[in-house]
Amino acid sequence: MSIAPEDLRARDVMKTGFDIIDGKDTVRQALARMEHPETSVLIIDRRHPDDEYGIVLLADIARQVLARNRSPDRVNVYEIMSKPVLGVPANMAVRHCARMFDRFGIGHAPVVEDGEIIGVLSYADMVLSSCR
Numbered sequence: 001m002s003i004a005p006e007d008l009r010a011r012d013v014m015k016t017g018f019d020i021i022d023g024k025d026t027v028r029q030a031l032a033r034m035e036h037p038e039t040s041v042l043i044i045d046r047r048h049p050d051d052e053y054g055i056v057l058l059a060d061i062a063r064q065v066l067a068r069n070r071s072p073d074r075v076n077v078y079e080i081m082s083k084p085v086l087g088v089p090a091n092m093a094v095r096h097c098a099r100m101f102d103r104f105g106i107g108h109a110p111v112v113e114d115g116e117i118i119g120v121l122s123y124a125d126m127v128l129s130s131c132r
Contacts, residue, residue, distance in 0.1 A: 011119065015039050015121075021033055021044060022044070023081060027076075041057050043055055053117060087112035098123070
């Protein structure tokens, strides 16, 4: 039995394979540690419990490192990350996730449950899961 598109939740369509890295890593180190390039994102870990997660898109690396002719060995991830990252509750309906992405101009977001990231969601995940 499949879930009706209107009943899909973020947890139903998110990618569960994602990479969490340290913000002090260089871009080259972060990319070398990346095991899930299909997500197109790197989640930056919190430094302590009261800190917030960050995010770097592969597109950010292209724009802020490659296009500006900066060395991936000399740029730390914290220099190009977005922080705090806007997370999506795991039980949020996909239609509301799409509206939130549109309203805030984002294309990827971590899926959060009990204060921890459990997956990564993108427009592609929502469309491919909802429209098939």
